[in-house]
Amino acid sequence: MVQTGTRALDTLRDTAAFAQELERLGYRRIWYAEHHHSPAIGAFPPVVLTAHAAASTSAIRLGSGGVLAPNHAPLSLAEQFGTLAALHPDRVDLGIGRGPGTFDEATARALRRGAGPTTDAEYRDDVAAVLSFLVDEVALGPLPEPWLLASSTAGAGLAAELGLPVAVAHHIRPENTPAVLEAYRAAFTPSRWCERPRVLLCVETVCAETEEEARRLVGPMDVIKAGLLKGISDMPFPTPGEAAAHAFTEQERAALAGFRAQQAVGTPEVVVSRLRELAERTGADELMLTTPVYGLRERVRSYELITKEYGA
Incomplete structure (x- = not known):
């Protein structure tokens, strides 16, 4: 968060200190979310924050929560997080979400180079492509651990179809949590990424x-x-x-x-x-x-x- 009375640079400088403190306290993982056009949060790419915090710590898991698939080429995401996982084995998570990361329509269109909102089919294809590229194109050693973010039954259904662990946005839409969990567990299909339903609740x-x-x-x-x-x-x-x-x-x-x-x-x-x-x-x-x-x-x-x- 970029707080009143501080600069974005101060927020970035706090990133490593915060990660070091949570590692000291024994927490397991930290995720960084993709946001744009928000004075309160700042536009700090999750892949960059992950790299910075990983270089400043030794054990805690780090990653995106999430990086937003509609804003990026699948191959690019696979290359970025595949490289991070190779540099920091068994410490990198790739949490993927669907939203634009902004409420500003012009910013959202700029991120998608003029394209409109992604469709269900496009999002599914993007996530599947990221997973495929991780394995077939850019694997340099240990892979990042993929997660799918979900605040609706549609997101839960996709996580279940692809056999991914799901991160449920209870902190955003708590009223949806029961239906999201039911949809995910009922339809889950085991995969190379996850053998059974696995739920992280935020x-x-x-x-x-x-x-x-x-x-x-x-x-x-x-x-x-x-x-x-x-x-x-x-x-x-x-x-x-x-x-x-x-x-x-x-x-x-x-x-x-x-x-x-x-x-x-x-x-x-x-x-x-x-x-x-x-x-x-x-x-x-x-x-x-x-x-x-x-x-x-x-x-x-x-x-x-x-x-x-x-x-x-």
């Missing part, structure tokens, strides 16, 4: 010593979400102080409360209990935590508190 997670502090930390992302509800996607990521002064409508407050109730926000006890409940209810093999809070120190502290509570 959860928005903000942990602090007190409920009051957790609410303060989640405030900036609430402002961003409220903007998206009104169709505003070019807002900067505010400070907690700015977020505390933001005037939400009653409708926005209700929508935000409903969303937060399906995520994991609060004290270590509350957050860990919620994460365990989600894992049990969904049967997820792994949870991925996204923690959109202002400040590297506060973000790392959230992960540290969760680790301590899990081990308690």
Whole structure:
């Protein structure tokens, strides 16, 4: 995230430090998402961030979550992540998604060199081509671990058809999670990539010593979400102080409360209990935590508190 009062360069400089801290805490993997035309997030290519973080760490898995197939030639993606996997064996993930990575129509068309939105058939062909190129054209040794991102039954169905592990965007569309999981598990076909259904569930997670502090930390992302509800996607990521002064409508407050109730926000006890409940209810093999809070120190502290509570 590119935070108010900082530069994009500061965000990039934090990338390695954050990866090193999570490796120290014992986390298994970090993924970088592809976004464009967003002041709050920045346009940092996942392949570049993966390479930078991998060179700064020694064990933690790194990769895209996701790189967006409609914006790239399949051979190019295979070459990029195949090279990374050769340089950092058994540490690189290739999470693939479908969206354009932007709400700006002109940016989306520029990314696709003037083409319109991808069709279901085009997306399927692109993902299948990436997998084929990885094996047949660019294999230099250990391959990256492919995942398919899904927030709908269509994405789940494609992951099942191709025999890929699925990363479920519970942090974006939690209301779709039950149907996504049912569609994926019901139709899964084993492949060279995955012998059985394998689910990673992504959860928005903000942990602090007190409920009051957790609410303060989640405030900036609430402002961003409220903007998206009104169709505003070019807002900067505010400070907690700015977020505390933001005037939400009653409708926005209700929508935000409903969303937060399906995520994991609060004290270590509350957050860990919620994460365990989600894992049990969904049967997820792994949870991925996204923690959109202002400040590297506060973000790392959230992960540290969760680790301590899990081990308690």
